[in-house]
Amino acid sequence: MxxxxxxxxxxxxxxxxxxxxxxxxxxxxxxxxxxxxxxxxxxxxxxxxxxxxxxxxxxxxxxxxxxxxxxxxxxxxxxxxxxxxxxxxxxxxxxxxVDWTDLKHHACTEIRAANLSGDCSFSQEFARGNFNLRAQQQKCVRRRAELSVAMNPTSQGSKDVKDAVAAVWRHCYNDRAPFDAA
Ligand SMILES: [Zn+2]
Structure with missing residues (x-):
């Protein structure tokens, strides 16, 4: 309808x-x-x-x-x-x-998508009412990745989600492909 x-x-x-x-x-x-x-x-x-x-x-x-x-x-x-x-x-x-049933795979691509998309840009965060902008990017990316991974039917709860994001955080947050390509 x-x-x-x-x-x-x-x-x-x-x-x-x-x-x-x-x-x-x-x-x-x-x-x-x-x-x-x-x-x-x-x-x-x-x-x-x-x-x-x-x-x-x-x-x-x-x-x-x-x-x-x-x-x-x-x-x-x-x-x-x-x-x-x-x-x-x-x-x-x-x-x-990407194996979407593997929470670490899912976490990695959500970290990258949040980090590289402008999801966490100044104006988007401001619109959400997050006014403390210092070091906001990393916190925002982590929060949004966790929210997205939590929707994965494979997830068994918030510990699962946080563990998956934490396990791949450093590697995937620093992987800026294809935007770092010459
Ligand atoms: Zn996503």
Whole structure:
């Protein structure tokens, strides 16, 4: 059943995808890296839908990157951060064949996606009401990675989640590929 503004909301989401593809250096860097890694993607890789869950987007091997149109708030920076976040998952899946049932695998790609996407940028954190900005990046990345891994059905509780994130933290937080490539 479509919501009253479903059509306009979907169209706005599609238009923001077009704009991000044309103007976001981070989106283009990731798409080029996927091509080099043997997983070329194009416009059709991105779709908008009304998501059932309280998430901004998702990545699925079969369906590509999904943007949750009702949560995009007509915000260019939010949709770009979401596209980059999900593209980091897609890139990791391409280059490292992520085993989504392995919490450490999942934790690693969530750490990278949160760290590299702008999810934890000044304005996004400010909008969430986190005003203590000193050393906020690491705390934010850790918190968001833990929240994402907690949604993994394999997880048996918060200790499992914290252990998985801690086990891969240093390596994955410092792995900035493909953004560190010359
Ligand atoms: Zn994620």
């Amino acid at each position: 479509a919501a009253p503004h479903d059509g306009a909301e979907g169209a706005a989401c599609q238009a923001m995808i077009e704009r991000a593809l044309a103007s976001s250096a981070a989106v283009r860097t990731l798409m080029r890296a996927m091509e080099r890694a043997g997983c070329p993607v194009d416009r059709a890789f991105f779709s908008c839908e009304r998501c059932a869950q309280e998430c901004q987007g998702g990545y699925d091997r079969a369906r590509g990157v999904i943007l949750c149109q009702q949560h995009m708030q007509n915000s260019r920076s939010l949709i770009e951060a979401t596209m980059v976040h999900e593209l980091v998952h897609a890139y990791d899946d391409c280059r490292a064949h």
